[in-house]
Amino acid sequence: MSGILAILILCIVFYQDLKQRAIHLFVFAALAIAFLAAKYLSDRPLLSIDLILNCSFVIALMIILLLYFRFRFGSWNLLDKGLGIGDLVFWLITALYLNFEWFVVWFNASIIIAMIAHFAFRKFSWYGNENKIPLAGLQAVPLIILIILNQ
Numbered sequence: 001m002s003g004i005l006a007i008l009i010l011c012i013v014f015y016q017d018l019k020q021r022a023i024h025l026f027v028f029a030a031l032a033i034a035f036l037a038a039k040y041l042s043d044r045p046l047l048s049i050d051l052i053l054n055c056s057f058v059i060a061l062m063i064i065l066l067l068y069f070r071f072r073f074g075s076w077n078l079l080d081k082g083l084g085i086g087d088l089v090f091w092l093i094t095a096l097y098l099n100f101e102w103f104v105v106w107f108n109a110s111i112i113i114a115m116i117a118h119f120a121f122r123k124f125s126w127y128g129n130e131n132k133i134p135l136a137g138l139q140a141v142p143l144i145i146l147i148i149l150n151q
Contacts, residue, residue, distance in 0.1 A: 003038055011140075018137050
């Protein structure tokens with residue numbers, strides 16, 4: 001049941017990010033609760049080494065991105081110019097749910113899928129003409145597929 005709830009919330013993430021290029025805070029909170037409920041109901045520990053490794057992966061990635069932005073653009077302002085705060089929050093919430101191996105696979109595959117989708121969709125008027133990539137929304141789709149396959 002919580003898997004279905006998580007899928008519905010991920011559909012909202014996808015829709016909101018595509019339409020508004022932003023996701024409401026209560027959607028993130030609902031997603032975190034759904035992921036924690038799914039872990040609890042599946043008898044997986046809520047706090048585990050996977051969560052620590054997933055968060056460490058995100059932190060390492062953020063450090064690399066910050067250094068890249070500093071050297072490339074002369075600014076530490078990654079969250080204003082390159083990455084949305086919602087993308088970071090989405091990664092951390094997803095870190096609650098997936099084990100480390102699946103988190104790394106999902107993360108890399110969904111980034112590739114999001115980039116391909118962005119370049120394919122930007123020609124359509126319904127996608128919007130902004131240069132911002134709705135990364136969390138586009139990453140939600142592979143996560144939905146992963147959840148469905150693991151049900």
